[in-house]
Amino acid sequence: MIRGIDVSAYQGKIDWAKVKPYIDFAIIRCGYGNNYESQDDVYYERNARLCKELGIPFGVYLFSYATNLDDARSEVAHTLRLIKDKKLEYPVFLDVESKRQLALPKERLTEIVNYYCEEMEKAGYYVGIYSSLNNFRRGLDTRELDRYDKWVAEWNDRFTYRGKAGMWQRTSYEDIPGINARVDGDIAFYDYPRIIRENGLNHLTNNKYKVGDKVYLTGRIYEESNAENIIKEVVDQEVEILEIIEGAKAPYRIKEGYVKEEELFTKCS
Numbered sequence: 001m002i003r004g005i006d007v008s009a010y011q012g013k014i015d016w017a018k019v020k021p022y023i024d025f026a027i028i029r030c031g032y033g034n035n036y037e038s039q040d041d042v043y044y045e046r047n048a049r050l051c052k053e054l055g056i057p058f059g060v061y062l063f064s065y066a067t068n069l070d071d072a073r074s075e076v077a078h079t080l081r082l083i084k085d086k087k088l089e090y091p092v093f094l095d096v097e098s099k100r101q102l103a104l105p106k107e108r109l110t111e112i113v114n115y116y117c118e119e120m121e122k123a124g125y126y127v128g129i130y131s132s133l134n135n136f137r138r139g140l141d142t143r144e145l146d147r148y149d150k151w152v153a154e155w156n157d158r159f160t161y162r163g164k165a166g167m168w169q170r171t172s173y174e175d176i177p178g179i180n181a182r183v184d185g186d187i188a189f190y191d192y193p194r195i196i197r198e199n200g201l202n203h204l205t206n207n208k209y210k211v212g213d214k215v216y217l218t219g220r221i222y223e224e225s226n227a228e229n230i231i232k233e234v235v236d237q238e239v240e241i242l243e244i245i246e247g248a249k250a251p252y253r254i255k256e257g258y259v260k261e262e263e264l265f266t267k268c269s
Contacts, residue, residue: 059090
């Protein structure tokens with residue numbers, strides 16, 4: 001079970017060294033609403049820095065107030081400004097729960113949320129949607145949004161949502177040493193760091209290719225990722241990337257072994 005917490009300025013100054021043994025990840029509020037520095041979360045930079053220093057994987061969420069596409073564009077810019085150098089190992093979530101949003105017609109709210117998610121994906125990020133179980137059932141459980149992971153708030157002993165969910169906020173009161181306030185407790189259903197790395201998302205790695213890419217190899221195939229034992233050499237062989245071994249000399253695993261990035265290329269059509 002992958003356990004985490006989500007935090008914002010409401011938790012104040014967190015002692016992350018004390019928190020670390022009790023969690024596997026954190027989701028940190030980066031800000032709320034439109035792209036104004038006054039609406040950055042005042043503890044975001046501190047929380048992100050300490051999680052990075054202590055090796056706590058984290059993602060972020062932006063609390064949305066958008067009621068039209070102009071607001072949504074500003075919230076995209078707000079998020080991108082705050083995460084551009086953070087190397088997130090968990091997704092970027094849009095928190096959709098403000099009363100003025102939920103009062104919108106379902107079609108308009110779906111358009112706004114879908115726009116934000118599409119733009120974050122275009123920018124290379126793994127994106128999801130946060131809201132309560134009731135909100136998903138009433139206004140956010142649509143075909144247009146099914147492709148995005150849901151982070152569902154259901155404060156209960158069991159999870160009952162039947163849509164595509166990546167995380168469950170199971171409680172609003174997790175007792176964690178190092179935090180002198182109420183804090184939400186979460187469960188992640190997926191190994192997000194692995195998924196994000198393998199798919200080249202969140203600008204987490206500098207690898208040129210991602211899992212599933214079909215490219216051409218002119219060079220050596222190695223028995224292991226340390227690139228010591230050569231299996232054979234090939235010229236213009238089409239290969240598929242099956243796995244990426246971060247930091248290895250030959251990081252790309254293909255069917256026959258492991259290969260180096262500099263020996264891979266794509267052909268111009």
